[in-house]
Amino acid sequence: MATATIEYHAPDTVEAAVALLREHGAAARILAGGTDVVPALKYGVVGARHLVSLKRLGALRRLEVSADGDLVVGALVTLADLASSPVVRARWPVVAEAAGQAGSPLLRNRGTVGGNLCLDTRCWYFNQTEAWRASRPPCWKTAGDRCHVNEGENRCVALFSADTPPAFLVAGARVTLAGATAPPAGRTIPMEALYTGESLKPVALGESEVVTTVTVPAPPPRSAAVYLKHAVRDSLDFPVLGVAARVALAPDGTIADARVAVTGAGPAPLRLAEVEAAVHGRRAPAADDAAVARLTARTLGPLFLSDGVPHKRAMAGLMAAEALARAAAAAGEIR
Amino acid sequence: MKRLIQLTVNGQTRDVPVQPTRTLLDVVRDDLGLTGAKRGCDLGACGACTMLLDGRPVNACLVLAVEAEGAEIVTIEGIAAGGRLDPIQQAFVEHGAVQCGFCTPGLVLATKALLEATPEPCDTAMREALSGNLCRCTGYVKVFDAIRAAARRLREERTCPVTPS
Numbered sequence: 147m148a149t150a151t152i153e154y155h156a157p158d159t160v161e162a163a164v165a166l167l168r169e170h171g172a173a174a175r176i177l178a179g180g181t182d183v184v185p186a187l188k189y190g191v192v193g194a195r196h197l198v199s200l201k202r203l204g205a206l207r208r209l210e211v212s213a214d215g216d217l218v219v220g221a222l223v224t225l226a227d228l229a230s231s232p233v234v235r236a237r238w239p240v241v242a243e244a245a246g247q248a249g250s251p252l253l254r255n256r257g258t259v260g261g262n263l264c265l266d267t268r269c270w271y272f273n274q275t276e277a278w279r280a281s282r283p284p285c286w287k288t289a290g291d292r293c294h295v296n297e298g299e300n301r302c303v304a305l306f307s308a309d310t311p312p313a314f315l316v317a318g319a320r321v322t323l324a325g326a327t328a329p330p331a332g333r334t335i336p337m338e339a340l341y342t343g344e345s346l347k348p349v350a351l352g353e354s355e356v357v358t359t360v361t362v363p364a365p366p367p368r369s370a371a372v373y374l375k376h377a378v379r380d381s382l383d384f385p386v387l388g389v390a391a392r393v394a395l396a397p398d399g400t401i402a403d404a405r406v407a408v409t410g411a412g413p414a415p416l417r418l419a420e421v422e423a424a425v426h427g428r429r430a431p432a433a434d435d436a437a438v439a440r441l442t443a444r445t446l447g448p449l450f451l452s453d454g455v456p457h458k459r460a461m462a463g464l465m466a467a468e469a470l471a472r473a474a475a476a477a478g479e480i481r
Numbered sequence: 482m483k484r485l486i487q488l489t490v491n492g493q494t495r496d497v498p499v500q501p502t503r504t505l506l507d508v509v510r511d512d513l514g515l516t517g518a519k520r521g522c523d524l525g526a527c528g529a530c531t532m533l534l535d536g537r538p539v540n541a542c543l544v545l546a547v548e549a550e551g552a553e554i555v556t557i558e559g560i561a562a563g564g565r566l567d568p569i570q571q572a573f574v575e576h577g578a579v580q581c582g583f584c585t586p587g588l589v590l591a592t593k594a595l596l597e598a599t600p601e602p603c604d605t606a607m608r609e610a611l612s613g614n615l616c617r618c619t620g621y622v623k624v625f626d627a628i629r630a631a632a633r634r635l636r637e638e639r640t641c642p643v644t645p646s
Contacts, residue, residue, distance in 0.1 A: 156547070177545070180548065184543045185524045199547070199548060201548055250525075251610055251612060252540045256539050256544065
């Protein structure tokens with residue numbers, strides 16, 4: 147790691163962490179589980195001079211159900227603990243499923259919920275060693291002026307590929323951030339608002355902000371959700387595509403509410419509003435519903451395939467239809 | 482700037498001066514001289530560097546040493562007691578679950594964490610527990626045989642009062 151000049155801080159309170167982030171601005175980087183930041187430091191794609199470790203912030207490790215019936219997940223809860231939590235598995239199984247599919251057991255023992263939400267975007271051309279990258283001019287993501295995925299592109303097109311955001315999105319999660327103003331008052335936003343849609347800076351955190359909590363409301367009655375992951379390997383891999391869907395059924399068996407969210411298909415995890423609207427009020431689609439598949443494929447933005455998967459658009463359509471069908475079938479079994 | 486930290490490795494606490502950017506793997510191998518954990522991909526994608534951190538298997542190549550202060554760290558050197566191999570190590574030897582050996586420390590420690598949480602794992606649980614540890618020699622079949630044997634032996638040790646000679 148060519149980073150011998152990095153200074154390490156381990157503040158005891160969220161307020162102290164925010165103060166450090168404010169003091170060091172763009173030179174600071176938040177360190178939670180380290181499974182995303184440490185490789186980036188080794189690759190030299192993150193140029194932090196200050197690491198602000200959250201390890202002493204015990205308050206960020208809580209995992210509980212609030213009096214209102216919401217699931218409250220501290221940002222430092224590990225993906226392993228989220229995936230194995232009995233209450234999460236029983237009442238928000240889609241969240242547990244997605245968390246349990248991220249990385250590997252070893253990575254999930256360190257990787258945190260906050261870190262997964264704030265995962266940096268990825269691309270073949272910059273998640274590489276410095277020696278590898280030195281063979282071509284620097285790209286947008288490494289302070290250069292070009293894109294190697296799509297020559298002539300005037301912006302970075304790296305992909306967001308964390309597993310848990312689609313599950314949290316269909317579950318209606320909200321994210322609480324500390325540090326927006328001085329003194330560090332919290333602000334709570336819908337998870338959709340956590341993402342900028344820009345590959346260069348995918349997460350809409352202010353310079354001194356830190357994710358503290360994710361809150362997930364109780365699911366609506368007669369609803370179910372699933373997360374489908376398509377990856378090259380069953381473990382140790384980012385999703386080529388991840389699709390979550392939640393379906394709530396009306397008494398007559400039609401869809402009262404549908405949500406679909408995708409990861410791996412752009413600079414941010416996306417809710418597919420057009421697809422959600424199209425199935426609303428109808429019978430559940432079949433797992434091979436061609437109309438849902440076509441609509442999904444059409445609503446995805448430009449796909450720059452920085453991971454080199456040309457069938458991604460078609461795959462997203464098939465996965466969305468299957469996710470909706472499976473969620474509806476599971477919801478239909480609830481009496 | 483170097484910091485003096487206390488690391489508890491295999492039950493022994495030592496003061497170690499470290500740069501904050503050095504990983505637990507680097508410090509344990511290069512400063513403490515415990516070279517059982519291997520440096521493979523150095524990016525969290527192979528599991529050769531697996532150590533137990535408060536009982537949980539982690540990629541030591543992704544944990545900064547400063548972050549491990551205050552934790553109980555166990556490396557492969559720490560599980561054989563009194564000159565006797567851990568039953569998991571013994572089972573790996575007896576079942577030919579070791580070929581080149583580079584992944585073995587990681588596989589053994591991942592197995593140790595598994596059997597402590599789940600003394601009688603089904604095949605799915607075994608595959609899942611080892612899915613962060615790559616072995617490019619064995620094809621895993623003998624590794625799983627060894628885990629089944631180790632689980633049996635540990636069960637016997639728990640239930641049978643007679644120590645085998």
